[in-house]
Amino acid sequence: MFLNHIYLIPLFPAFGAVIMFFFGRRLQKATVNAVCVGAVVVAFLFACFTVVEYTHFAHGTGHPFEKILYTWLGSGDGHLNFVKRDGTTASFNADAGFLLDPLSSIWLLFVTGVGMLIHIYSTGYMAHEGGYYRFFGYLNLFMFAMLTLILANNYMMLFVGWEGVGLCSYLLIGFYFHRNSASTAANKAFIVNRIGDAGFILGALTLAWYLGSFRFTDINVQARGGHFAIGDPVLTAAALLLFIGACGKSAQIPLYIWLPDAMEGPTPVSALIHAATMVTAGVYMVARSNAVFVLAPTAMKTVAIVGALTAVFAASIGLVQNDIKRVLAYSTVSQLGYMFLALGVGAFAAGVFHVFTHAFFKALLFLGSGSVIHAMSGEQDMRNMGDLRRRIPTTHWTMLVATLAIAGIFPFAGFFSKDEILWQTWASEGGAYRILWFVGYGTALMTAFYMFRLMYLTFYSPSRMSHEAEHHVHESPKSMTVPLVILALCSIGAGWLSWPHSLGGSAHFEKFLEPVFAREAVVLVEEGKSAQLAAGEKEAEHTDKTEYALMFLSLAAAGVGWGMARHSYARAAKGYKEPIAVDAPPLYKLLYNKWFVDEGYDYVFTGRRKVGKVRLGVMGAGEASSWFDAKVIDGAVNDVGWVTKAIATISTWWDKWIIDGVGVNGPAILARMISYPARLFEWGLVQWYALVMVAGLLGFGVYYVWK
Amino acid sequence: MNPALNSALSINSGMAPVATPWFFYALAGMAVLSGVFVITRRNAVHAALALIITLLSVAGLYLMLYAPFVAGVQIIVYAGGIMVLFLFVIMLVNIERSSKERAFNRMWPVGLAAAGALMVLFASAIVKGSHINDMFRDRLMPLPESTNTQQIASLLYGEAGRMGQYTFAFEIASLLLLVAILGAVIMTKKKI
Amino acid sequence: MPNFIMSYLGSTVTPGEAGSQFWALIYVLIIFAGVSVAVICMNWIERKALAHFQIRLGPMRVGPHGLLQPFADALKLMLKEDIIPAEADQFVFWVAPLIGLLAAFTVYTVIPFGPSQAVSDMNIGILFMLGVSSLGVLGIVVSGWASNSHYPLIGALRSSAQMVSYEVAMGLAVVSAVLMTSLNASGTGTLSMIGIVQAQQQQGVWFIFKFFPLGFLAFVIFAIAMVAETNRAPFDMAEAESELTAGYHTEYSGLRWSLFMLAEYAAMIAVSSIAVTLWLGGWMRPFPNLLHAPAWDFIFSLFPGLTFGGLAAIAMIGAARMPAHSFFRIQRIGLAVFAALLAFSALLLLVIAIAGRSADTSVAARFREGIDYVYWFVLKVAVFMYLFIWYRATWPRYRFDQLMRIGWKVMLPISLGVLLLTAIVGVILP
Amino acid sequence: MSAETNEVSSRALLSSDASNRSALERSHLDLETAEKPYLDSNELIINMGPQHPATHGVLRVILKLDGERVLGTECVIGYLHRGVEKIAENRTYTMFNPYVDRMDYCAAVSNGLGYCEAVEKLLNVVAPPRAQYIRVILTELNRIASHQLWLGTHALDIGAMTPLFYTFRDREEILKIFEKYCGARLTTHAFRIGGCQYETYAGFEKDVNNFLTFFAPKIDEYETLLTTNRIWLERTKNVGVISGADAIALGVTGPVLRASGVKWDLRKAQPYAAYSEFDFEIPVGTNGDTYDRYLVRMEEMRQSMRIIEQAVSRIPEGAIMGKVPKVIKPPVGEIYHSIEAPKGELGYFIVSDGSTQPYRLRVRPPSFVNLQALDVMVRGLLVADVVAVIGTIDIVLGEVDR
């Protein structure tokens, strides 16, 4: 019953968005709350029932449930055909279809669940902001797009959601559109995302061209059907293109730059879109395309390397940032890198598991930071905080839980997922990726450090607040703290879903996902024989000892990070010095300015002649092309225009005096002279004309009657 | 027509029209007489009232011709709508001056002569035509009155599943009305 | 001759349809007299009801409980000097009230008090009704103009603009009801008033409950528009006494003024009749399909007699409660006589109801049926009449621009939407 | 081209009056030499009154209309002029006392109070406390009566007939108390210079208390009829708006001023009689529109009831007449004394030459001054609103014309 009406899930928030769009301005806040939050709550409940029903439907086989409403693009009757690679025609056919399998059910649950909590939180957080209905309308629209994305059964439909979430992200980052920085950030996010989107749509179309369908099920069947060799060039290209899309949406190097700036939006937005849900769309898409990626080892390697690099790179920047939300933003980028690392080494389930746990504790961190900001009346700089532990206890406790989770302390959620990733990285391909393990391990250390830095600066160290701010500090309303508490519980418990074998658990989560990332894919190996592909297959059962060692090591890393943070910041009074700035000023500068990547991009793509404050005498690529356009191309155009103008001047003179003067006006003057007597007959009385008409009527009548 | 008609109460036979020639002459006379008033009254309101009588008389003639729907439209549109508009405008532009001025223009003899010629033409056409066999048939074809509206509707809109003969023209007519409304509003509105 | 009369009473079609001029004329006379009496009653009821709303007693002196007050008023108005202002346009001033009266009364030719209780069953009944009732505005416009005075002119312009505007919403509401008549096997609707009621009978539902919110909405729009159409409170802009002294009939007095009043009340009854016919099942008694056993027929046919009996009882109590003073003796006797008359009518009606209860074809049964039809129709109309009074006692007056805004920006879109939805639902649902 | 100029010029005509300049800078409407109407406006000049149901007597308002929109107004007054101020110069102080009742005949008690207090001030006499309390009770009862009359007629102007009868029913109770106290219902002549003429009759307090318990639910009844009535809201909200600054500049006082947000009530600002001993609030509006004036007056009735309740419960014993000479001959000098009448500030300016008759007596009647604001309030509104605004100013022509 619920399963058959799965299409309703996105429609609930869409309904809320439509109401807000048309009537929002006139509604009371209570009504807005009822409509928007209600829509998401309904969607969540519906989603829960749907997933429960799905588990009955699948009986643990993971058989996907597909519901196709109608053909949305193209049709089966020969319109919109295209030629496939092998010369046969296939029709371009995208359904408005919905797919529910274990992968999308996980996303469905946490997107609606976290989304619901954040909606509730927002009613408190946004209570005093203008554009209340607009905010909720956008949020609902986002929920609609996100749900469309994860429930889509083909790439085109997914792309609709993909673009939809991009649009909503743009709208919500630019929510305070009167602030210049916000609108710039929104534009930045939008533009950078477009680069990724181009990659994505090209990849999807390539797949369609190659495999003849957009449907995931079709593509999976084909890719696992043993028709393609591992490392098939077209599939590799398609996978890489898709990965570019994922880079854009999930903020991976080199397209990660928009995410930190996206923190200009309201904090619930950062939590919902830029931490928990939207940015994991890239992970979702890669996981969804696992059958293709498995066939393209090069692409897999790229994913893994990019992921690892992003993780360490972003974490390094996060070490020294002072804006509380920015730290979290870089942390998000870094964690996303982890997820891609997992995907890249073939540990899809581990990556997805990390997405799942990350959604809870990162949303919690953002919402907690929002609560802190709320308490500080808008102050975001950690240098001006401190000693908030007692003033806002609920926020403190929940954030502490989240920090423990993200740092990977046992038994919090992050420990399980992160450890799983690291272990898989260590173990995969017989250790080919161990270098990446070291990178990941370093990242884990840094993660613990910067997160505890945040905690100490915000909650524990002596107060550095100004007096007014100190005066106003207050705990947030119930509507904000209750979601925090719920998320905190989730942050603790979410990890237990996949208690690893090595610790005596049964890894339910992986079992649940197993059908999606089917390992028994049949592929064509080079010798022309069919063989079982064991992508990401691990011999986990045999290396328990190593696994325990690694677990211990990562716990140690977390502990070390904690200790370092405590050592450096536990007593940070007013005007404290960053230890890195003291020890290695150039490094600090480099990190503080985010490795000058933004400036570099500015230089290369937008044509400023300086990197940061450093003036370079040379033009960047953007400026160079601009110069080329302005001088060479436009110059040519202008020259042609000048010639035309000159000819036109001559032509005008000729037209005016010779053609008009002699040829046109001459006869006109003549006609006027001749017509003068005739004009006397018309004296401008309307009825005279009527009389003429009557005369004409008479003439006709006489002709016909006496013919 | 209900077949269960009790014959004892019907003085005329069932289908016979209530209309007698007297009705026709009364209505026609009223229409023409009021028409004369329309063009001769100095006061525009009087002319308008006379025109209303003409229109109602013509509506009566329609009823005699078994065209009740046209008669209804005539009343609701002409008498109820257009004439109210006329009266409205007369009141808006009512100026004392007009009652003291010449009612007819300078070329009225010419106009009258032309109209007279028109009348002669019509008369001769009717006289000539009535001699031609079957040009103006004397016997009138029966038109069912009780389903008149339904039949007009099926001509205009078509029956189930089929477009009517005049559907398109009808839509165009509605467009014309829309344009006329917009034009009138824009022309008369003081501040748009 | 008795045979002739009796046979007519047994007829199942209207005189107009049967082509019987004689009976049509009789009917016209009956209706004219009936409406005039109804207007007189309405006048008295309005004064009394309004007075009781306003903690007053209302007319008490002329006749018992002022029962003869309307007659006294009418007499006074008829005997008053007929004043035509010097600067007025004599002829138009004279003819204006007649136009209104004519329009108001002509409408009654097609109002069906029963399946055969109407002057004629016109094929274009409802169209004719709307058209003719819209002629009433001419009388108002012309009267305002002919008075040659500022207040009447403003009143006339206001009321004509108001009536023309509300006619649009009204017409659309009517169309959506007419649309519902076409929901039968043949897909053919009807404009005939009798046909509309019969369609409701066939479909087994009053159109007010059809497609639930839609029919009701159309009805509400009509009910609002009809108040505006008849220039009654709270839309009585045209005769807003606090602004325009008396609106278009400021300069009128005496008989001519009473004709305006007559036309106004007649128009009120007429539009209420339209509403009853279109949405409330016309002459049908409540639940004709649900409770269709002959026993129920009989029970419902007792209502007219009981109503009259109740009225008689009230009058009797009134007579009994008169102060025991010789001043009141005549009044007491008058009220008692009135009560006796009512009681007699009640008895008569009950006798007819009982006599005609079984035989379906007997004249008595016909009689009983006819009385039932007229009774239920009049009862429904009476509810509307009471609503008119109630409105007047309760609400302040709208301002002209607000009135027009409501007409064009609220009622028109809603009625258009209702029409569209009715059409869509009518196509989809059955 | 012409359309554009028309638009510009017409806007100049309309809006320059309405918004660009403040109310006081506007030139007074010159009806005789009105400039030639612009091509797109058909101006219409109509006379509202002196015979008109909604001008509350014999006020004549000349309206300059564009269609139904009011371009300007001019009030013509004086149809009820009786020369009250001149009469005062030929009567002794005591003899003139009844005349003041005929000015604002809806609030005769207040008029008498103002006059008596002014003369007492001139004579340097103070009325005894019991007299002061009686004065307060009667004056506040009279305020309620005046507001009831206003409410009924105002609602009637806007088309609601029923409240009129309700308010008259309840006003009757007050008039009965007046009648029992001094024999008159309308022109009471209740007070004398130096105190009161009559001691309260037996059962006065009971009557007043009965009235209070009777009347409290009645106000709610009025409010049920009107306060949330949609039509009433549409008719009164944002109609006849006058800002506090404009109101002060025009000398407007009373509920009209208070509805514009100015908290000015002489009972608090310059306490007279025994008002300083009572606890009551001054209701203030915010928008200065007709609806706010309505609300302010409704609340004022409630506050009056509070005052009466306190006064009746605390009425002191003692004499009711102060020490006043048999022949009133005030010393040479002049005095201005004003009180808060139901309609606003009612002031008496008396110049004494030492004789038994005033040399000059000038009355500052609230209705007369408030009526000035009519033009400011109604420009740009419709004819129907003029009626509403006249009603909301609450004028009494006897007072305007004197």
Next chain:
Amino acid sequence: MVPITTLHYLVVAAALFVLGAIGVLTRRNVVIVLMSIELILNAVNLNLVAFSRMWGNLHGQIFAIFIVVDAAAEAAAGLGILIAFFRNKETVNIDEIDLLKW
């Protein structure tokens, strides 16, 4: 008495038409000229309906309805023009509408 035939109606229509024509050709008041046009249109309508009866089909009546629509449009537009004109010239005389004369 002679039964009423199509011819009778045609005579009435012709009379109305001629009356309308006279009005259009001779009256000065624009409003009355417009009313005369309505008269002409009515004459045409009468003809159409009469012929519709004569031939026993409804096409004539349909045309009559179209003409009524047209008349409504014409009245609206014509009176709109008239009001705009009156506002500028303060006259409703048709022989004073000659601004375009040159």
